[in-house]
Amino acid sequence: MKIWQKVVGAGLLVLLAAYVLGGWYFGEHFHANTSFAGVDVSYLKEPEAQEKVQRALAERPLNVLEGERAWGTVTYQALGVEVEAAEALADLKQAQEGSSWLASFFGRSVLGVEAEAGEVVSLDFEQAKQALGEFEGFWQERVASEDAEIVFVEGEGYQIQADRLGTRLDEERLQAQLLEVVEAGASMVDLSASYQTAEVTQADEALTERLDQIQAATSMSIILQIAGYEEVITPEMISSWLIIDEVTGELYFDEALIYEYLGSLNEAYATYDDYRYFESTLQGGVQLVPGTLGWSIDRESELAWILEDLYAGESVVREPMIVGSGYNGSLDDIGSSYIEVDILNQTMFVYLEGELVLSTPVVTGQIGTTTVPGAYSIWNMETPSELVGYNPRTERDYVQPVQYWMGFDDTGQGIHDANWQPYFGGDAYLTNGSLGCVNTPPDVMPLVFEYAYMGMPVLVFE
Template sequence: MCCVSRIRFSRGLLGKQYFAERYYLNTEFASVDISNLTLTEAHHKVTESFSQQTINFEEEGRERQTSNTNDLGLTIQVEEELAALMTEQKQQNWLLGALSDTQHDYAAQDLINIDDAQLQAVLDANAQTNGQRSLPTDAKISYSETEGYLIEAGQTGTELDNSVLKEQIIQALLNQEAVEVSQAYLQPSVTADNPSLIQELEQIQALTSMQITLTIAGYEEVITPEMIYSWLILDENGEYYFDQEMIYDYLGTLNDAYATYDDYRNFTSTLQGDVQLLPGTLGWSIDREAETENVLNDLAAGESVTREPAIVGIGYNGTLDDIGGSYIEVDMTYQMMYVYIDGVAVISTPIVTGQIGTNTVPGAYAIWNMESPSELTGFNPRTGVDYVQPVSYWLAFDYTGQGIHDANWQPTFGGDAYITNGTMSCINIPTNIMAQVCENIYIEIPMIVFQ
């Protein structure tokens, strides 16, 4: 009995010693049988196994090429994993471990490395895959005449994502299968279900369903969804913006229809009946620069709105009649001036206008400056000298120096007085009447001067 026990003990001791430096029977590492091998032998066998494998590449189901792992610069770093496996084995019952199957899994992508340059060289060397590959296209907003604005789905290109391709090669090595190159195509970074893209489309749809109503001089002009559609531009990246030049041009057509600045006017005068007025400083137009910004702001808000446009100039009163019922009328033929307030002539006075050679320039003007007292300075072309003339009242109506003022030096007013005692284009009236005029008028009151 003692001999039998000694023999069994001796065999057990030998087995334990044997597997102290070797892997148990039926041990696999990455599908490589490393049974009975030392750490060094196992390392050599595993690395040799991977270095001698071939990889079949396919693209969209068509066979492309076969490459050796050496051609890819493939290396596998398994020292630490194999050493850990040996340590784990030593902590087990050697007899149970030797009789059981052991398979060791690991994160292959962490242990296997593929050289980028050698991988690209392998792909480029194959005639079937050589040549220019296409990049993916992101989903974007596009316009269709039949469907309007919509999201155009992104397209997968044929350019490769090498990080994905390398993962596929590793899995192909482990699973003994071909690499499907098309599964490594770069994917669009923006897809049709992108929340930002969907929100942008909703904004565009809201923009192109709103309208902007401009009330101009008592009339309404509607910027319709169809017009907004025509102003909307999508660039090649699917980004949208509004064509500001088109909006600016549209506002120009509204000025053509409504603006009064630099226009001839028909006017019913006190003594001559209907006369035609030349353009002057009176008049208004849509401020196209400011209003273009206003329209863009309305579009950004995305809600229908009714409002007046931005106006520049003098005389806008909500109607096309920028003279209205309150104005100063100067009739140079009859040398008379009238002040009308709300349609009633409150002042009537004879005047003296410009002498021949320094004639008063007719036109539709507006008072833009009032001073009391004032000092007139300038150059007298008739005498050839500069002058300085104090006055009690001064009303400027253009930007070249024409104005209305009292003239206590004038012996008479009205009639033919302008022929011999005419002004240098200003309008002279008696001082006492001038005071009444200033009491009744206001800045920007229209002033009508005609022959």
């Protein structure tokens, strides 16, 4: 046999012996390049590896940062870190294939990085919080994150103010972050990743929808057409009425301010309880004292309508809700159709569309029960009817049938036929005057009743 063949054979025997010896050795030791929870356990037996892991983790420093601030260093042991190494190391050892020890010199075996939290490394969070609290001022003066919210910016209107990240730590996130860090065997942690986040972000769908509603409401207008005039509820006015609930973020409108605004419109336009100048048939210009004639904006009903318009967010043009009588689209609530009762001349006139259609003598109230002057309107019409009341002159109750009745005030005054009157006009009222009503000749009253209508002005003056 040649010498080189002998040398090669001897070398192969040495390699084989080394391979076998390595297999035997690594049957009891961890392969090369093996780490556990960030600790190198290469060439160690299980008990040795367990001891090294426990010691290394206990002494391992962790630099605690918070953004650009460095709080200091704390050990894993101070954080209450424990590693259940025995079972995991045994599993790792068992997973080693005897024939792969040689390949381990060229690779890396790691355990503890991929392990689920709590399976290998555990953390006493209360102890960890206490350890972090050793840094001076660590838990003090932390600011909570602020939710995104809708704000009013002068000159720009309502918009969403983005959520702002505070410095208050979310304990659940902090615990998870610390566990992840120590499980990976890291030497640094930035706790700003565990800040408490805002509950409502700038992209919150409900917040965006609310802003859309606000912008719709504050860009619309409501035009109220009142007695031939227009009053515009502008976007600026609507913005001043707007209320955003600080707790729920819900959109509201200040009903008291709207109600006050409607009151100002009544002061400007309403005719109820007004004195009026009137050009009478026989006396010329007279002043009518306030009576039941007159109208105003129904503030309660109109408030409800305005709120409905605002929440709908669409511009509208309409008349307001009116209460009372005499509203005809102008400030002249008498108009051109009315009944005129001239007490001085004991005469009643009926005008329709500006034309005098009837004139008749009447008998008004006797002294002591005089007919009360005022600007009134018809609120009740009956045929036939009964007059029921108390006569202060005779001190007796009465029931008097009549064929026609038209009530025009809230005290019982009205216009009706009076077949008991011997004559009408002149000074009849001085001796045979009524209890306040306007006594009308029976042959004329049917025509008066025909011309009249509910709400027709009745103007009584001396």
